[in-house]
Amino acid sequence: MSKVAKAVPGTKDILPEEIGAWYRIEKLSRKIFSRYNFREIRTPIFESTSLFSRGIGEETDIVSKEMYTFRDKGEDLLTLRPEMTAPVVRAFIEHSMYSQSQITKLFYFAPMFRQERPQAGRLRQFHQFGAEILGSSSPYSDCEIILSAAGILKAIGLKDLTIKINSLGTPASREIYKEKLRLYLNDHLTSLSPESQKRYHTNILRIFDSKEEQDKKIMAGAPLLYEYLDEESRAEFNLVEEMLSSRGISYQPDYQLVRGLDYYTKTTFEIISGKVGSQSALCGGGRYDNLVSDLGGPSVPGVGFAAGVERILLAAKNEGIVFGDAIRPDVYIANLKRDDSAGSFRVAQELRDEDISAEMDILGRSMKAQMREANKLEVSFVVILGGDESKDGNCTIKNMKNSSQEVVPLNQIVIFISRNLHG
Ligand code: HAM
Numbered sequence: 001m002s003k004v005a006k007a008v009p010g011t012k013d014i015l016p017e018e019i020g021a022w023y024r025i026e027k028l029s030r031k032i033f034s035r036y037n038f039r040e041i042r043t044p045i046f047e048s049t050s051l052f053s054r055g056i057g058e059e060t061d062i063v064s065k066e067m068y069t070f071r072d073k074g075e076d077l078l079t080l081r082p083e084m085t086a087p088v089v090r091a092f093i094e095h096s097m098y099s100q101s102q103i104t105k106l107f108y109f110a111p112m113f114r115q116e117r118p119q120a121g122r123l124r125q126f127h128q129f130g131a132e133i134l135g136s137s138s139p140y141s142d143c144e145i146i147l148s149a150a151g152i153l154k155a156i157g158l159k160d161l162t163i164k165i166n167s168l169g170t171p172a173s174r175e176i177y178k179e180k181l182r183l184y185l186n187d188h189l190t191s192l193s194p195e196s197q198k199r200y201h202t203n204i205l206r207i208f209d210s211k212e213e214q215d216k217k218i219m220a221g222a223p224l225l226y227e228y229l230d231e232e233s234r235a236e237f238n239l240v241e242e243m244l245s246s247r248g249i250s251y252q253p254d255y256q257l258v259r260g261l262d263y264y265t266k267t268t269f270e271i272i273s274g275k276v277g278s279q280s281a282l283c284g285g286g287r288y289d290n291l292v293s294d295l296g297g298p299s300v301p302g303v304g305f306a307a308g309v310e311r312i313l314l315a316a317k318n319e320g321i322v323f324g325d326a327i328r329p330d331v332y333i334a335n336l337k338r339d340d341s342a343g344s345f346r347v348a349q350e351l352r353d354e355d356i357s358a359e360m361d362i363l364g365r366s367m368k369a370q371m372r373e374a375n376k377l378e379v380s381f382v383v384i385l386g387g388d389e390s391k392d393g394n395c396t397i398k399n400m401k402n403s404s405q406e407v408v409p410l411n412q413i414v415i416f417i418s419r420n421l422h423g
Helices: 019-035 049-056 061-066 085-094 139-156 171-186 194-202 204-209 213-220 231-246 309-318 341-353 367-376 388-392 410-421
Strands: 046-048 068-071 077-080 104-113 125-134 161-167 251-253 265-273 281-287 302-308 331-335 358-360 381-385 394-399 405-409
Touching (some): 019 139, 019 309, 046 049, 046 085, 085 125, 085 302, 125 139, 125 309, 139 161, 139 231, 139 265, 139 281, 139 309, 161 231, 171 204, 194 204, 204 213, 231 251, 265 302, 281 309, 331 341, 331 367, 341 358, 341 381, 341 410, 367 381, 388 394, 405 410
Parallel strands (some): 161 251, 331 358
Antiparallel strands (some): 046 077, 104 125, 125 302, 265 281, 281 302, 381 394, 394 405
16 A cells, blocks of 8 residues: 655644634634724735845844745745735835825735744644734834734633733844843853854844743843833833723733844734743734835834734633534435435525525435434434425425424425524
């Protein structure tokens, strides 16, 4: 026998029994995005590699280690998108959206690709929903982003959540801070893990993300960016805090929160679940006031977030949230005459034509097996054809909720079901 074909590690099939949860998350996120006046954008799955290296930053883990990059026949370097902010900004510039309105609010729901070591909550193909506001530097936009993200997670039913917020300041204040951090770490350099020693030279802020105990100890004594924030960033951060408090949203300032992408300025945040182990960030985002101009567009500020659907599902499962099946038929057509598929088919099609979902037996099974199938499908009604009453042009319709039965003329089935289905 030949080897069984398998999905690539880090990728996952979304099976029919799981799709109900996906529909629900997509529906809730769309609903909440529309409350905030976000409109959907869909961009290609692959982009020029340079978009991500310029946008996210050469020295980030994503760009330096995790991208799926390939050459196409025209010899261009292309990359499967690892995130959506850079593609959304590319589309924003390419279609001159800034000239159509001063504020552009976009959302997406799409697959992303990162070549990471697969583990629970960390995949190589995963899905994000997210939103971006372009054209506003107001901290009210930061709040809209944080509140829409938190609102979706709450609507999904998640409870064990912590919102962490920080400000990364302007690039100028960050440079001053990085110098201070470098000075501090000079004395500890040899005690840092090899990875952090590398980061000392390439992306010093990311040392805060290290999971190594030796690094954590050293970083606990490090100066904090917050102490070096410029006036404007500090004032805006305070305003975000005030607005969250005024909405009764609890949050934790986390002055060591650095994000894995280089485009951030000022407010950044993550929403953490206490229920998913080490890959605990369900969502992350922040402000990126220079990304549009860095990618060749005008000077337009932006802020956004993205949330990982697979991680949300993991958190939901561990919180005991049940989503239920997405689709089940309302009606099952059972037929006592095993060779009368044509009769069953006619009734099924009549129902489907009237927007009622129906399933029928096509295997010529026994009545017992057909009823077992109807129960399994959890239909509301079973139309039983081919019994004694069929001689007079009738059928029996069984209401599966209360087990009552009624004899109904064949030409009245659709009317009967429509009348009773949602009644
Ligand atoms: P990010 O923090 O890289 O941010 O990703 C956002 C979320 O995507 C994470 O919190 C996580 O839930 C999910 N995620 C990331 N990598 C994986 C993975 N390998 N497997 C499963 N889930 C994953 C961004 O992508 C930014 N574009 C967010 C943003 C939008 N910032 C401003 N606007």
